[in-house]
Amino acid sequence: TVNGQRLHATLLESYRLSLNDDDKQVRLWFIEETKRYGCKHIVDQMGNIFAIRPGRNNDIPPIGMGSHLDTQPAGGKYDGIVGVNSAIEVLKVLHENNITTYAPIAAINWTNEEGARFPPAMLSSGVWAGAFELGWAHERKDLNGVGLKEELQRIDFLGDAPCDYQKNSLSAHFEVHIEQGPILEQTDLSVGVVTGVQAINWYSIELRGREQHCGTTPMNSRADTLLCAAKMIVKVNEVAHSVPGALASVAVINSTPQAINTLAGRVQFNIDARAPSDERLAFLDEELERELRHVASQEGVKVEKWDKFWNSPRTVFDRIAVDAVRKSAKDSGFAFVEIQSGAGHDSVYTARRCPTAMIFIRCKGGISHNPAEYSTSEDIQAGAQTLLGAVLHYDQL
Amino acid sequence: TVNGQRLHATLLESYRLSLNDDDKQVRLWFIEETKRYGCKHIVDQMGNIFAIRPGRNNDIPPIGMGSHLDTQPAGGKYDGIVGVNSAIEVLKVLHENNITTYAPIAAINWTNEEGARFPPAMLSSGVWAGAFELGWAHERKDLNGVGLKEELQRIDFLGDAPCDYQKNSLSAHFEVHIEQGPILEQTDLSVGVVTGVQAINWYSIELRGREQHCGTTPMNSRADTLLCAAKMIVKVNEVAHSVPGALASVAVINSTPQAINTLAGRVQFNIDARAPSDERLAFLDEELERELRHVASQEGVKVEKWDKFWNSPRTVFDRIAVDAVRKSAKDSGFAFVEIQSGAGHDSVYTARRCPTAMIFIRCKGGISHNPAEYSTSEDIQAGAQTLLGAVLHYDQL
Numbered sequence: 001t002v003n004g005q006r007l008h009a010t011l012l013e014s015y016r017l018s019l020n021d022d023d024k025q026v027r028l029w030f031i032e033e034t035k036r037y038g039c040k041h042i043v044d045q046m047g048n049i050f051a052i053r054p055g056r057n058n059d060i061p062p063i064g065m066g067s068h069l070d071t072q073p074a075g076g077k078y079d080g081i082v083g084v085n086s087a088i089e090v091l092k093v094l095h096e097n098n099i100t101t102y103a104p105i106a107a108i109n110w111t112n113e114e115g116a117r118f119p120p121a122m123l124s125s126g127v128w129a130g131a132f133e134l135g136w137a138h139e140r141k142d143l144n145g146v147g148l149k150e151e152l153q154r155i156d157f158l159g160d161a162p163c164d165y166q167k168n169s170l171s172a173h174f175e176v177h178i179e180q181g182p183i184l185e186q187t188d189l190s191v192g193v194v195t196g197v198q199a200i201n202w203y204s205i206e207l208r209g210r211e212q213h214c215g216t217t218p219m220n221s222r223a224d225t226l227l228c229a230a231k232m233i234v235k236v237n238e239v240a241h242s243v244p245g246a247l248a249s250v251a252v253i254n255s256t257p258q259a260i261n262t263l264a265g266r267v268q269f270n271i272d273a274r275a276p277s278d279e280r281l282a283f284l285d286e287e288l289e290r291e292l293r294h295v296a297s298q299e300g301v302k303v304e305k306w307d308k309f310w311n312s313p314r315t316v317f318d319r320i321a322v323d324a325v326r327k328s329a330k331d332s333g334f335a336f337v338e339i340q341s342g343a344g345h346d347s348v349y350t351a352r353r354c355p356t357a358m359i360f361i362r363c364k365g366g367i368s369h370n371p372a373e374y375s376t377s378e379d380i381q382a383g384a385q386t387l388l389g390a391v392l393h394y395d396q397l
Numbered sequence: 398t399v400n401g402q403r404l405h406a407t408l409l410e411s412y413r414l415s416l417n418d419d420d421k422q423v424r425l426w427f428i429e430e431t432k433r434y435g436c437k438h439i440v441d442q443m444g445n446i447f448a449i450r451p452g453r454n455n456d457i458p459p460i461g462m463g464s465h466l467d468t469q470p471a472g473g474k475y476d477g478i479v480g481v482n483s484a485i486e487v488l489k490v491l492h493e494n495n496i497t498t499y500a501p502i503a504a505i506n507w508t509n510e511e512g513a514r515f516p517p518a519m520l521s522s523g524v525w526a527g528a529f530e531l532g533w534a535h536e537r538k539d540l541n542g543v544g545l546k547e548e549l550q551r552i553d554f555l556g557d558a559p560c561d562y563q564k565n566s567l568s569a570h571f572e573v574h575i576e577q578g579p580i581l582e583q584t585d586l587s588v589g590v591v592t593g594v595q596a597i598n599w600y601s602i603e604l605r606g607r608e609q610h611c612g613t614t615p616m617n618s619r620a621d622t623l624l625c626a627a628k629m630i631v632k633v634n635e636v637a638h639s640v641p642g643a644l645a646s647v648a649v650i651n652s653t654p655q656a657i658n659t660l661a662g663r664v665q666f667n668i669d670a671r672a673p674s675d676e677r678l679a680f681l682d683e684e685l686e687r688e689l690r691h692v693a694s695q696e697g698v699k700v701e702k703w704d705k706f707w708n709s710p711r712t713v714f715d716r717i718a719v720d721a722v723r724k725s726a727k728d729s730g731f732a733f734v735e736i737q738s739g740a741g742h743d744s745v746y747t748a749r750r751c752p753t754a755m756i757f758i759r760c761k762g763g764i765s766h767n768p769a770e771y772s773t774s775e776d777i778q779a780g781a782q783t784l785l786g787a788v789l790h791y792d793q794l
């Protein structure tokens with residue numbers, strides 16, 4: 001069995017936007033740590049790190065246990081990190097008990113899962129799965145215009161292994177993650193057996209109105225771009241409320257020229273839109289576009305760009321992999337519930353290319369992407385224990 | 398009489414945020430240029446430049462002709478620049494005609510009139526007039542956190558003359574400026590005799606909600622700071638429409654953490670609010686604060702800062718100075734109209750300390766703070782000619 005105390009102690013205090021100096025440090029730590037449990041390492045062209053512990057048959061691809069070590073700009077310290085540390089804990093247990101599995105077992109750190117620095121999210125598992133082109137991903141830029149590939153080079157993590165599910169395959173992918181929602185807490189259960197992930201769209205919208213003097217331009221002869229954006233943000237919220245089960249949010253906004261006495265002439269903002277099914281998301285998409293274009297025409301502002309730059313369709317996880325999780329939770333005596341995830345995860349992309357399943361653990365108040373994110377040692381232990389059992393079950397299959 | 402063609406040719410193509418490298422260049426040009434017409438120079442602690450052409454009695458303070466050479470981030474090339482160049486044109490005419498006035502005559506370039514880089518506007522004429530403390534003004538920061546004093550030092554324009562209306566006085570202040578409004582164009586008149594300036598408030602508002610996951614946080618359990626700000630921006634607009642003659646605008650917004658999948662936890666924005674009288678502005682102020690605090694409480698977001706950091710009360714210009722302008726326009730045969738200015742000007746602060754008046758010239762479509770800003774050579778000539786006459790009249794008085 002896994003050691004919950006020691007596992008909790010491995011959680012890190014610092015925050016790591018993808019590929020910054022702290023991300024480099026945690027990657028070096030990940031490699032050092034997994035070396036101790038007999039792992040060899042592959043770093044691919046997206047900086048994904050595969051720490052592989054050999055099995056009895058090393059001709060078959062490893063069973064992966066993946067998640068991510070990057071974080072949102074300010075926390076939390078569980079989102080992603082719990083998954084990678086649970087994978088390491090499994091390696092430790094195998095090592096301490098001198099267990100050699102049939103298949104090799106890999107702990108995986110996927111690059112830039114959050115997408116907070118380089119949108120979209122799950123970028124590098126997406127390249128691995130063939131959902132995004134490598135060249136396109138390398139050219140992703142952060143808010144300061146710094147490119148992903150140059151940052152990979154700068155921190156020495158531009159590997160030469162192909163980032164490709166065919167040339168660097170996995171037999172399966174299991175992922176532990178905090179729930180980031182309220183269900184486990186409300187039902188007082190310690191483990192969520194994740195059956196899939198809802199559908200997601202990300203948009204970038206660019207508006208063009210007119211720079212005008214705030215002190216001399218009559219209220220009724222303005223093309224006020226920021227006012228138009230504000231009305232759109234309010235409308236995004238209204239539309240989301242009107243579509244059952246849907247979520248839609250605006251969290252990023254850039255207004256220029258940012259002078260107090262000059263009306264904004266250009267505004268860019270992003271929308272994050274989600275729904276439980278692809279059909280519902282398509283409906284939400286249509287409503288958003290129609291309503292927002294209507295606001296723009298009323299305000300005399302031009303929609304210069306309407307870019308739906310990311311769509312992640314609804315994901316349904318593999319039955320056998322999910323069964324392995326369910327069986328493991330049962331064997332360990334954890335009461336569980338089946339959950340469809342609201343957040344995207346690297347498992348969304350691995351699910352396209354190998355049997356995949358996820359284990360959710362309880363987190364306080366369902367809070368994440370916030371320094372207040374918190375899970376107890378017991379909850380973390382339950383997740384890692386379920387991961388250990390699921391991997392061993394799958395290995396037997 | 399002034400030469401309109403040569404005057405128009407002196408307008409500059411580049412844009413100069415206060416105290417940047419281009420501002421340094423134009424300041425060196427201003428000094429070189431005014432030297433040719435017999436001027437001595439005073440640079441004060443705010444970088445204001447007084448180019449003084451001696452008169453017959455140099456014991457009395459100069460009659461000032463001021464405006465500003467800084468611009469908004471992207472234009473226009475008339476706002477401020479026309480005023481300084483008109484002043485230089487007057488010096489040229491005096492010089493070419495070997496006229497020695499009774500009082501010394503000064504062309505003045507006031508620092509950071511726009512307030513686009515270092516809010517508030519009219520900062521350095523404000524220090525000169527005793528409306529702002531020198532130390533406070535020196536500590537103003539731009540969006541990147543760079544301080545005004547360090548920028549003055551960097552471009553070698555931190556002078557040692559006191560920035561003080563008592564130690565470096567003026568006998569009067571006249572200013573030519575584009576109207577930045579539609580009245581002269583609509584009435585087909587070339588000169589506006591400015592009788593005063595409306596009242597202005599600038600605010601900085603800081604909101605604190607909760608960083609939450611956009612993909613997992615139910616729509617009805619959010620404290621979405623950017624949504625709250627958007628509702629406030631819409632409300633600012635509604636309130637302005639409801640108060641006759643009032644203007645209120647939001648053009649600057651900063652949202653953090655700027656990650657597409659994390660609801661903003663902190664938002665800062667500015668409000669520019671104006672009204673024709675102090676009473677009306679006070680009413681607008683109350684309405685804005687009440688309505689916006691109401692939005693915040695409905696959204697579960699905290700107003701962490703409500704900072705009305707600048708108030709410029711309604712200004713009424715000096716009767717004798719305004720008469721000098723009126724008489725000059727009449728003498729030159731320009732049809733004119735009396736106007737209360739919507740925009741603030743350095744003359745607002747000089748008006749507190751010496752007789753002050755302004756001359757507006759027509760500008761296309763009333764457009765300003767925009768690269769499309771435009772005035773004809775004829776309009777510019779009319780402004781400078783009126784300035785010349787007003788200064789000579791005042792000098793006789």
Ligand SMILES: NC(=O)NCCC(=O)O
Nearest residue numbers: 113114121343344612658
């Ligand atoms: N788990 C998680 O927060 N991933 C980021 C991708 C998303 O926005 O859902």
Ligand SMILES: NC(=O)NCCC(=O)O
Nearest residue numbers: 215261510511518740741
């Ligand atoms: N003239 C001008 O645009 N001055 C800037 C101060 C203001 O915002 O009114």
